[in-house]
Amino acid sequence: MVIVQGKPTSDSRQSLIETAAELVNARSYRTVGVKEICHRAGVNKGSFYYFFPSKQALMLAALDQTWRAFRQGGLHDCFDGARPPLQRIDAMFRFAAAAHEAAKDRTGRVLGCPFGNLAAEASTLDEGIRERLEAIFREWAGLISGALDEAVRRGEVRCGLDPDDAAWGVLGCLQGALLMSKVANDARFVRAAGRELVAVLATPSEGEPDR
Amino acid sequence: MVIVQGKPTSDSRQSLIETAAELVNARSYRTVGVKEICHRAGVNKGSFYYFFPSKQALMLAALDQTWRAFRQGGLHDCFDGARPPLQRIDAMFRFAAAAHEAAKDRTGRVLGCPFGNLAAEASTLDEGIRERLEAIFREWAGLISGALDEAVRRGEVRCGLDPDDAAWGVLGCLQGALLMSKVANDARFVRAAGRELVAVLATPSEGEPDR
DSSP states (O other), X not given: OOOOOSSOOHHHHHHHHHHHHHHXXXXXXXXXXXXXXXXXXXXXXXXXXXXXSSXXXXXXXXXXXXXXXXXXXXXXXXXXXXXOHHHHHHHHHHHHHHHHHHHHHHXXXXXXXXXXXHHHHHTTTOHHHHHHXXXXXXXXXXXXXHHHHHHHHTTOBOTTOOHHXXXXXXXXXXXXXXXXXXXXXXXXXXXXXXXXXXXXXXXXXXXXXXX | OOOOOSSOOHHHHHHHHHHHHHHHHHSOSTTOOHHHHHHHHTOOHHHHHHHOSSHHHHHHHHHHHHHHHHIIIIIHHHTOTTSOHHHHHHXXXXXXXXXXXXXXXXXXXXOOOHHHHXXXXXXXXXXXXXXXXHHHHHHHHHHHHHHHHHHHHTTOBOTTOOHHHHHHHHHHHHHHHHHHHHHHTOTHXXXXXXXXXXXXXXXXXXXXXXX
């Protein structure tokens, strides 16, 4: 909690962003209001409106920050070019599974993907949020597509696979597995989905047709 | 709209259920209130509480009815035993794609899956709704698992595929594709995901390794 006196500080701004991301991820966008965010962040409403014209503007800033942290702190390692390309995809599923298992240990709940949750809730309600989420998912699909493209060139996936189409399919599988995990309050679906997906994507090697 | 005078009628109950399902699917559970549902259904609040103790109870009835209609009116045909098993799964994706394309033509929006949307929004907020959705998804995964089990026995999928695990994976892929379609407001992801998924699930036939 940041106690603010006088001019709003950049700490207050950061505290608002982190509090909004956390509350919305644990509940939903519509059930979290500016008043509660300010209270939990220890920032007064005047300071809120100094930084953000609206709850939507704060949510967009929180989305950008959550995405940057996830890309740099998680996806970057998963998509390390030193890994064989399909293992990068498997690593992404394992990273997501571990993060959701840890969150469940901490909160008792599989909270689901902050981007996927918000996409399901707000895509038809808030065009600004929908557009930002679409851009995030496009960047995410681009990472997957790059790995699949390399896998195609190395002959490690079924011939004829379209890396761009398949990347959206893989990202959809991850999002869907996170959603199934959320509704069952059990993160096991994520790990199983990654394992199955990589197994079906992989071209059987000669002499090892049933891998 | 059902104009109600005197004793609440079963038409009123049905109208409340249909109105709730439609409004929640187009927006979200939290943005739709009892007052609006009653107004749109042309049913007074007294009649509402004659049938349902709460908005949650109405939502559960709407979920059951939506699921029955979808299972009998859509999934039943897709999973017709006369189709080869992997074609049943492809049919499910094509049915979902067509339904979402039609809804977009009608409303301008890809609305996403009513079960998936609610799962993302309400699983951590309402245990009764989460449990009902989990039961619905389990029944749905059972249909897919049955088809995959038959595909395994017929040698039409990769050996070693676990029908139950893979069924949740397939359902996750469909849910994820519907979510990507919602966030991009473009149903094309559903059709593409079904095509790719069935292609990667299918065992290459002898003499046709790159199918």
